[in-house]
Amino acid sequence: MVPKKLRQGKILEVIRKGAVHNQQELLVHLRRAGIHVTQATLSRDIKELGLVKGAEGYREFGPRVYFASEETLRHLLREFLSDTKASGNLVILKTNPGCAQTVAVALDRAGWPELAGTLAGDDTILTVVAEGYRSQDIQQKIQRLIG
Amino acid sequence: MVPKKLRQGKILEVIRKGAVHNQQELLVHLRRAGIHVTQATLSRDIKELGLVKGAEGYREFGPRVYFASEETLRHLLREFLSDTKASGNLVILKTNPGCAQTVAVALDRAGWPELAGTLAGDDTILTVVAEGYRSQDIQQKIQRLIG
DNA sequence: CCCCAGTCTGTATATTTATTCCTTTTATTG
DNA sequence: CAATAAAAGGAATAAATATACAGACTGGGG
Numbered sequence A, B: 001m002v003p004k005k006l007r008q009g010k011i012l013e014v015i016r017k018g019a020v021h022n023q024q025e026l027l028v029h030l031r032r033a034g035i036h037v038t039q040a041t042l043s044r045d046i047k048e049l050g051l052v053k054g055a056e057g058y059r060e061f062g063p064r065v066y067f068a069s070e071e072t073l074r075h076l077l078r079e080f081l082s083d084t085k086a087s088g089n090l091v092i093l094k095t096n097p098g099c100a101q102t103v104a105v106a107l108d109r110a111g112w113p114e115l116a117g118t119l120a121g122d123d124t125i126l127t128v129v130a131e132g133y134r135s136q137d138i139q140q141k142i143q144r145l146i147g
Numbered sequence C: 001c002c003c004c005a006g007t008c009t010g011t012a013t014a015t016t017t018a019t020t021c022c023t024t025t026t027a028t029t030g
Numbered sequence D: 001c002a003a004t005a006a007a008a009g010g011a012a013t014a015a016a017t018a019t020a021c022a023g024a025c026t027g028g029g030g
Helices: A002-016 A023-032 A039-049 A070-080 A099-110 A135-146 B006-017 B023-032 B039-049 B069-080 B100-112 B136-147
Strands: A051-054 A057-060 A081-087 A090-095 A116-121 A124-129 B053-054 B055-061 B081-087 B090-095 B115-120 B124-127
Touching: A002 A023, A002 A057, A023 A039, A039 A051, A039 A116, A070 A081, A070 A135, A081 B006, A081 B115, A090 A099, A090 A135, A090 B115, A099 A124, A116 B100, A124 A135, A124 B115, B006 B023, B006 B055, B023 B039, B023 B053, B023 B081, B039 B053, B055 B115, B069 B081, B069 B100, B069 B136, B081 B136, B090 B100, B090 B136, B100 B115, B100 B124, B124 B136
Parallel strands: none
Antiparallel strands: A051 A057, A051 B053, A081 A090, A090 A124, A116 A124, B053 B055, B081 B090, B090 B124, B115 B124
């Protein structure tokens, strides 16, 4: 019996690698990896993982987070942050598609005095650094948090 | 006969307002707005609009442009860009209403190293210029691309 | 005007996904 | 170690969604 956690991890791995258009297809992928389950189980896993299905197949869709401890923030950044840049008094954070809003909220809630504010699009967060701080330092602080 | 464009606009409006969990539900909403179509048509509209379905119901998902060669970018800019401004380390691009998101994605995908990131609203794109470049130069580069 | 190709949509149906109802497995507690 | 509760997952099936097909309508050529 393959543990559920492992199976769900594998599901994420599979859908990140390439388009999966239905559960039957996913089932075959998993079978190749030695994981044997029924479509019903996949349906439940997909719901638990919060995956989303569109024309391109299944994808992850940013979670809804309502409180952000430094700990939550760390998790979110680890999970969704793909790049950071400092420029002028701004720090630009790139996230997975659709996740920017969530991560930005977490940043806001974290209440760092170094941040004057954040502005999030679909996959980009613009972080405005407060007077008296340097964007490079904030960028580093974020990277240290992840690392 | 209600025009397709209008119907699809209404669909977006409905799903933005509140959770819609299936096409039958959507169909009822539209009917209340005086738009009468079958489930089959909604299925096709949803695909065209690039909507995505998850546990929370239907949502919009990211861009409709999947790769942007310099050529695609040029087309989009020619078509939709109405004004450019440089300010500090930012370049502000004005587009036709509703087009900013699409153009911004194309810019992102173009992968210019001069751009740290973009953030798009409805008709405005905020482009953050990377450290070591001048926003005036980027503005000119964009204008040359069009001209 | 007629024909053609293209677009749009409804009907009927095939495909895909979610759920109900069980059985099995895995803790938990006295 | 029972006894019992909770979690997990399969089989069957209900529900939801996509599609094949055909008819209606539209805008050019000829």
